[in-house]
Amino acid sequence: MVKMEENKKLEEVVYEAIKRFPGISRTQLVKLVYVIDREYFKENGNTLTGVEYELYFYGPYSHEFKKVLNNLKENDAIYENFDGVSYEIFLTERQKKNSSFEERENKAIESAIKQLTKDGKLKSTREIKSYVYSFDEVKSTAPFEKIVFNDQGQPLEEHSRPDQQHTIQGKTIRVPLHRVDQSIRIKGGCLTCQSGMKRY
DSSP: OOOGGGOHHHHHHHHHHHHHSTTEEHHHHHHHHHHHHHHHHHHHSSOSSOOOOEEETTEEEOTHHHHHHHHHHHTTSEEEEEOSSOEEEEEOGGGOOOOOOOHHHHHHHHHHHHHTEETTEEOOHHHHHHHHHTSHHHHTSOTTSBOOBOTTSOBOTTSOOSSEEEEETTEEEEEOGGGTTSOEEEETTEEEEOSSOOOO
């Protein structure tokens, strides 16, 4: 995994996404960057940001996003509004700057944006989550496990399949992948669905 102090690229991509879509939610942001990484991987054999993703509560996620967002806020580059349901992210006026990406990086960014927008506007969080969950490498990954894809953006054969048994805190459970979209919390040695979880 890329160390935070070395991963300026993730910060640049996150910044670019916020610049292009003011008011983007955290969930939309993470999924957009995931699709950018996915598109970049298809052509280059590695992700643009260098981070590793796992199948989290609301789909692909990396804890590096929280670090990047906190760093941008500490440097007065972004601010967030919370509407009681989700966080909307904006750039601060005095920190706006132009981004510089290589041609192959721009290609992945534009491809991802094309997939997740309609009439120039970012699709809803629900639509984006549904789209990302349709990817083979996401469907074939068990909850809380690393998402792995090959140069076609498809899962590696040895990776885990959905709807299989998993052992958590000594208990064996069976988790259909379609239930992962619900907020799942480990409690008392089993998985229980909860509401009001943080959205990423």
